[in-house]
Amino acid sequence: MPTQKADIIAQLQRDILLLQGLRPTLNNAAVDVGLGPIREAFPDGVFPTGAVHEFISRAAEPAAATAGFISSLAGGLMQGGGVGVWISISRTIFPPALKSFGIAPEQIIFVDVHSDREALWVMEEALKCEGLAVVIGEIKEVSFTNSRRLQLAIEQSRVTGFIHRYQPRQLNTTTCVSRWEIMPVASEQEDLLPGVGFPRWQVALLRIRGGKPGTWQIEWSAGKFQPVDKRIPSLPQPIRKIG
Amino acid sequence: MRRRFVSIWYCQLLTDWWIRRQPELRGQPFVLAAPDHGRMIITAASQAAQQQGISAGMSVADARALVATLQVFDNIPGSAVKLLTALGHWCIRYTPVSAIDPPDGLMLDVSGCAHLWGGEVPYLRDIFTRLKKFGYTIRIGIADSPGAAWAVARYGSAAAPVIPPGEQLAALLPFPPDALRLEPAILEKLRKLGLYQISSFIDMPRSALRRRFGNSLLLRLDQALNVEDEIIHPLQPPEAFREWLPSLEPIRTATGIGIALKQLLDLLCERLAKEGKGLRTVVFKCYRIDGEVSEISIGTNRPSHQPVHLFRLFEEKIPQIAPALGIELFVLEALKVEDTLPSQDVLWKRSTGLEDTIIAELLDRITNKMGADTVRRYLPDQHHWPERSIRITTNLQEKTDIGWRTDRPRPIRLLPQPELVEVAAPIPDYPPMLFIYQGKVHRIKKADGPERIEREWWLEAGEHRDYYTLEDEEGRRYWIFRLGHYDPDTPARWFIHGFFA
Numbered sequence: 119m120p121t122q123k124a125d126i127i128a129q130l131q132r133d134i135l136l137l138q139g140l141r142p143t144l145n146n147a148a149v150d151v152g153l154g155p156i157r158e159a160f161p162d163g164v165f166p167t168g169a170v171h172e173f174i175s176r177a178a179e180p181a182a183a184t185a186g187f188i189s190s191l192a193g194g195l196m197q198g199g200g201v202g203v204w205i206s207i208s209r210t211i212f213p214p215a216l217k218s219f220g221i222a223p224e225q226i227i228f229v230d231v232h233s234d235r236e237a238l239w240v241m242e243e244a245l246k247c248e249g250l251a252v253v254i255g256e257i258k259e260v261s262f263t264n265s266r267r268l269q270l271a272i273e274q275s276r277v278t279g280f281i282h283r284y285q286p287r288q289l290n291t292t293t294c295v296s297r298w299e300i301m302p303v304a305s306e307q308e309d310l311l312p313g314v315g316f317p318r319w320q321v322a323l324l325r326i327r328g329g330k331p332g333t334w335q336i337e338w339s340a341g342k343f344q345p346v347d348k349r350i351p352s353l354p355q356p357i358r359k360i361g
Numbered sequence: 362m363r364r365r366f367v368s369i370w371y372c373q374l375l376t377d378w379w380i381r382r383q384p385e386l387r388g389q390p391f392v393l394a395a396p397d398h399g400r401m402i403i404t405a406a407s408q409a410a411q412q413q414g415i416s417a418g419m420s421v422a423d424a425r426a427l428v429a430t431l432q433v434f435d436n437i438p439g440s441a442v443k444l445l446t447a448l449g450h451w452c453i454r455y456t457p458v459s460a461i462d463p464p465d466g467l468m469l470d471v472s473g474c475a476h477l478w479g480g481e482v483p484y485l486r487d488i489f490t491r492l493k494k495f496g497y498t499i500r501i502g503i504a505d506s507p508g509a510a511w512a513v514a515r516y517g518s519a520a521a522p523v524i525p526p527g528e529q530l531a532a533l534l535p536f537p538p539d540a541l542r543l544e545p546a547i548l549e550k551l552r553k554l555g556l557y558q559i560s561s562f563i564d565m566p567r568s569a570l571r572r573r574f575g576n577s578l579l580l581r582l583d584q585a586l587n588v589e590d591e592i593i594h595p596l597q598p599p600e601a602f603r604e605w606l607p608s609l610e611p612i613r614t615a616t617g618i619g620i621a622l623k624q625l626l627d628l629l630c631e632r633l634a635k636e637g638k639g640l641r642t643v644v645f646k647c648y649r650i651d652g653e654v655s656e657i658s659i660g661t662n663r664p665s666h667q668p669v670h671l672f673r674l675f676e677e678k679i680p681q682i683a684p685a686l687g688i689e690l691f692v693l694e695a696l697k698v699e700d701t702l703p704s705q706d707v708l709w710k711r712s713t714g715l716e717d718t719i720i721a722e723l724l725d726r727i728t729n730k731m732g733a734d735t736v737r738r739y740l741p742d743q744h745h746w747p748e749r750s751i752r753i754t755t756n757l758q759e760k761t762d763i764g765w766r767t768d769r770p771r772p773i774r775l776l777p778q779p780e781l782v783e784v785a786a787p788i789p790d791y792p793p794m795l796f797i798y799q800g801k802v803h804r805i806k807k808a809d810g811p812e813r814i815e816r817e818w819w820l821e822a823g824e825h826r827d828y829y830t831l832e833d834e835e836g837r838r839y840w841i842f843r844l845g846h847y848d849p850d851t852p853a854r855w856f857i858h859g860f861f862a
Contacts, residue, residue, distance in 0.1 A: 179837035179860055182774045186862020189773065201715055203723075212775035212859065213739040213751050217765040219773075219862070223751075224761065225715065228737045229727060240727055249717035302862070304806065304836035313809040314770075314832045317862045338862070 135161060135328050152194055152342045156321060161328035167195065168276035169295035170245075170268050172260070174283050174324075181284050183302040183319050185211060186219060188280050190338055192252045193220025195278055200251025203244045205229045205237050207256065220341055238264050245271040245279050254280045258287075265292035297325040303335055303346075318346060363526055365475065366593075368510035369452075369467040369488065370500040371445075376407040378444055379434065381496045391432035394421050404436045408498070441465065449596045455488060460593040466514070468507050468593050475503075481523050504529050507593060508585030512540035530586055534560035541581040547574050602640075602695035604628045611650050611687020615679050618647065618688065622675055625693035626668040639664025639701035645675060647682055648690040655682045659729050662736075662757060663721045664699040670722045674729045715757050724757070741765050745814050747775065747858070769812060770830050772840040772859030779856035782841065786855075789847040792829045796841060798857055803833040811843075830861065838862070 157163050173188060175181040193216075196202050204211065204226050213223035229244075231237045234257050241255040245268055260268075260281055268279060281294065289297075299322040305315030316339035323331045335346035371377065375393055380386050390410035394401040401421035410431065415424045425431055445461040452459040458470035471484070478484035485501050492499050502513030504524035509532065513524055516536045524532040533540065536559050538551045551574070556562045562570065563582070571579055583589035604625045612618060622645060633639060644658040657678040665671060682688075724736050740761045742752040750766075786793035792808030810829035816822070824845035831839045838861035844854045 178774070179839075182772070182838075182860035183862050185773045189862075201717070201720055210774040210776060210859075212747070212771060212773060214741065214765055215771040215773040215775075215862075217767050218771075223765055224738060224740055226738070227720075227724065228739070229731075229735055230737065231731060231735060236731060240731070243723060243726055247719055247723040249719040249723075302836045302838060304834070305832060305838070307807075312807070314807045314830050314838060314861075317838070318836070319862075 131328065153191075154336065154343050155345050156323065156332075156334050156336070156343075159323050159326055159329045159332050161326075165191075166295050166327075167278045168272055170265065170272060170279040170281060170293070172265075172281045172283065172292060172294035172297045174286065174289065174297065174299045176285055180299075180301050181282070183317070184282055184298075184300040186317055186338065187298075187300045187319055187321065188254055188282060189216050189219040189221050190343070192254060192280070196221060196225060196251045199225065201249065202226045202252040202254065203229060203240075203250055205231060205240050205244070205253070205255040205257070207231060207233065207237060207258075209256070219338065234259050238267075241279065241281075242267055242271050245277050246275055248275045248277065250275075250277050252278050252280065254282065256282045256284060258283055258285065260286075260290075260292055260294075262291055262293065265294055269293045295327045296323060296329075298323055305337075363505065364470065364472040365481070365503060365505060365526070366507045366510040367456075367469040367471050367485070367488070367501065367503045368462065368507065368514040369469070369492070370502075370511075370514045371448075371465045371467075372498045372500060373405075373408055374441060374444065374465045374497070375405040375436075377497045378440075380407070386432070389432060390415065390428050390430065391434065392421065392424060393434050393436040395436040395438070401433070446596065450598060452488075453596070453598055455484070458593070458595040460595045462511070462593075466511070468510070470593060470595070471503070485522055504532070506585055506587035507591045508542065508581065509533060509587070511542060512536055512585060516540040530563075533585055534558065534563065538562075541578070541585055543578060543581055547578055550574060602629060602633065602638075602698055604693045606691040606693075608689055608691070611684075611689055613684045613687045615682075618679055618682060618684070618691075619672075619676070621688075621691045622679070622693070623668070623672055625691060626671050626675075629693055629695065630666040630668045630671070633666040633695075633698070633701075637701055638698050639666045640671065640695050640697070641699050642695070642697035643671065644694050644696055646692040646694065647684070647688040648692070649685050650687050650689050651685055653685065655684070655688075657681055658696075659725075660697075660733065661721070662724045662728065662755075664701045665718075665721070665725070666701065667718075667722075670725070673722075674725055677726075677730055721757060744817065746817055747771070747814070749817070749820075770809070770840075770861065772838075773862045775840075775859040776857065779842070779858045782855050782857045784841070784843075784853070784855040786843075786853070789849075790827070792831060793841070793855065796831075796839075796855065796857070798839075803831075803837070803839070805831050806834050807832040814842075826856075828858070 153165055157165065160166060173184045175184045192202055202225060209228060209230055216223045229240050231240055237255055237257045241253060244250060244253040260283065272279060301320045303318045303320045305318045307313060307315040316337050318337040320333065320335050322333045325331060337344045337346050388409055390413055391407050392403045392410055392415060393405040394403050403417050403419050403421060403424060405417055406415045410428065413428050415427060421433055441464055445467060449459045449461045449467055452467055452469055456469045456471045456474045460468045462468040475481045475484040478487055481503055485503060489499060489501055500514045500519060502510045502517055502522045504510040504513055505526055506529060509524055509529035512533060513522060537557060538548055538559060567579060580589060584591045606621050606625050640661060641664055642658065642660045644656055646654055646656040648654055659674040728736055737753050739751040740754050741763050742750055743763055744750050783797040784793040785795050792810060793805060795802055795804045808829055808831050811827035813825055813827050815825045826842040826844060828840060828842040831841055839857055840859040840861065841855060841857050847853060
């Protein structure tokens, strides 16, 4: 019977997700990070918290856009006085700017380390710590084993982790729940006013476990994500299909 | 057992201390003064000032009229008691029972101590010469009762500071009634009645004395004559937070060291928890049988008396200990101890933000492995200059009254040093048309600015910056500034300072 078959497949998929460490969150416990249309790409339409997300950027400008996107997601997770840890090797994040992405900058603890090795150790320790809302690591190279360790650390604490890989040597397989690439897009002012508008990004969800990858254009304005109107022509950015 | 007391009177306690701190004041007339009802009242005068007729209680203006070159310093409230407490602790070298006797004296219970210095006279001479060497002018007296010692230190002759045992009555007779530590009202009454010496009223019937002067005169008299006991409150020397563990057999293994450490931590933490204190810095010393000492130390971000957490911090460092032939003694010493904040048990688990202990414990682990300067937290600072608009705080609890400014655009990535870029800006004070950064040409499509940020001239010299927010044709956003004013003769210097999201 076809319906039964579909049920069985859905059940199996849910079981696989569970085995992969992706636990479904209860509806009232789910944190809404306000991703708008992107939410449909996630399994069950809920942004996966308690998992590691991977972000790729290949130049300084996309790195800034990625940092903005990560901090606006983290801002949603840190609502109500949560604490975040931001690990980096050569940090260029300017704390006052985080405020405009919904983060209270004094709630972020910056950890400056010297190598990927140290960064991974700190990230693993931080991910084990239940008192944190979010852990952000700017780590260049993450091997499969490393990502596995991070995943295991998370399974107890249910902390959300973000790995920002700036100019990675190669895009290897990881156990991260998703892989994103954020590019800056020309901003647009209302009513053709002169000047620079709100930050606007092209968000490419290259990989998502149990979901549907896709590409969207969104704008961060008035403290939340706004989908960009379709009539604005998207830029001819080649999206590499990876993973 | 016959008890003996030494009273030390610092004749010039505060001024001597000032001379100790500023030796150039020696022999100079100077006073300490505190405001009182809108006037500056002298609280202490140096010896040179006293010789010229200045005394405590005068107003500074009057004293200046007497001595034009008078130097006036602010009196630090509470400094006398603090100083006396320190001196009292120092005097524990002479007797275990040392008490402060405000406003300007110390009282030592020296029963059974003096013979160690070869008798009372050499004992007093030793105290006198040592304190004299520090720069303190003191008078000293020894007697059977604290009252008699007090009297002989202040009113007896400096040549005869010792009242032999049981002879306090004869010694007290010629002293004025002030020597009995009486209240000013009683002293006034005695003086009015012409009773200038203790001998003139000591033989009066006790009932008559009580009727006229109250009970306190009799009490003081009895205390001085050693009829009535007087209780002194000795200073308690702070006990160092230190635990010892000698081992029967020399210990050479990491497991053995770990067990020793755990035992010591349990002992120390139990004591700390009882006193409501927590460790900030601890050192663990291992005394080896070859005479060497191997030590490791840890620090915490907030006071902790959790043995499990502290052990985890130490655990990382145990491999650094070289046991060589074996360790025979372990010493755990807290170098820095602070009061712990009272912790409250939570009814249900929820995020408590930065006050959460597990976050502090996480940071302890990170700082112990990576170094103290790895962990940073930022608070806003009241400066417009971007590099100075934030300040680092090491305290997890510290909060700020100033909010974060969001009225001006600030880039999410700020370069540690602004980098020079080549810019084509045809119109003065207009945003540039294009700029070249790292060999790449960026044509500007949209721009905001300028936002002029002046250099804070009271902190550093230099030119102001005119910041522009730029967006190039590919939608990438930059923060670029021109240093100084536009000048047609010299090419403007432009810098890139950050990237917007």
